[in-house]
Amino acid sequence: MAHWGYMTTNGPSTWGKDFPIANGERQSPIDIVTTAAEYDSDVLGSNALSTNYTPESEVKLVNNGHSIMCQITKKGVLTGGPLGKDEYRLEQFHLHWGAEDNRGSEHTVDGKMYASELHLVHWNASKYSSFADAVQKPDGLAVLGIFITPGVACNQFKVISDNCGKLKTSGAEMTVDTTLDPTLLLPSNTSDYWTYLGSLTTPPLFESVTWIVFKEPVEYSKEQLLALRNLVDSDGNHMQDNYRPPAALKQRKVKKTFT
Numbered sequence: 001m002a003h004w005g006y007m008t009t010n011g012p013s014t015w016g017k018d019f020p021i022a023n024g025e026r027q028s029p030i031d032i033v034t035t036a037a038e039y040d041s042d043v044l045g046s047n048a049l050s051t052n053y054t055p056e057s058e059v060k061l062v063n064n065g066h067s068i069m070c071q072i073t074k075k076g077v078l079t080g081g082p083l084g085k086d087e088y089r090l091e092q093f094h095l096h097w098g099a100e101d102n103r104g105s106e107h108t109v110d111g112k113m114y115a116s117e118l119h120l121v122h123w124n125a126s127k128y129s130s131f132a133d134a135v136q137k138p139d140g141l142a143v144l145g146i147f148i149t150p151g152v153a154c155n156q157f158k159v160i161s162d163n164c165g166k167l168k169t170s171g172a173e174m175t176v177d178t179t180l181d182p183t184l185l186l187p188s189n190t191s192d193y194w195t196y197l198g199s200l201t202t203p204p205l206f207e208s209v210t211w212i213v214f215k216e217p218v219e220y221s222k223e224q225l226l227a228l229r230n231l232v233d234s235d236g237n238h239m240q241d242n243y244r245p246p247a248a249l250k251q252r253k254v255k256k257t258f259t
Ligand SMILES: NS(=O)(=O)c1c(F)cccc1F
Pocket: 119, 121, 141, 143, 199, 200, 201, 202, 209
């Protein structure tokens, strides 16, 4: 079986062969049609979305062949909003990006694509015993989606962008002896977001994710975006355009926390 990727021969249009759920009822990403999103005060009313992360004392980076991933070792949690009282533990974060600034995000907003999208992946530690246990459950995961646009450098992301050069090839791993506070990767406004029920955006595409996509993008510098584009994927090509295009919304509603 040819390993899945983002090239013509193994990209998103071919994933349905090995992962039939690719054409399922709650696939991600989606195009967020802002006028169709429903304001839902009780998504926000009952208890606002809240993150309680512990800064990582060292940064564990992995080039997993499809993205650059930071493995989280502390027990930070996300709760509230659409997650109710359940506590979702931060497991890892990674990104998707384009070869150029005009593309790269997975979710789109009224058809607009951002240059990149950061995903903070959490699993429901109130109900399940591990990420592996939660990953196939309909309420198993929660992912924060943060849009990235070219601008000033993001200081907290420097530990990743400054080390991409040492993680060029697929399978490369390294531990950087510096702290990282995942809270500082979030936009300043974390009250305004869209939320809907979806899936992993890479194979195995499990339909287990409550998506929370922030309205406010964060800025990364051109150099930080270039560092991502110089990574090499599992086929030895430049890791670029590692994003899945939007899937059909089907019978879903997107909720929003702002008017
Ligand atoms: N892209 S995504 O955030 O849906 C995602 C996950 F949540 C978990 C594993 C891989 C992955 F890619």
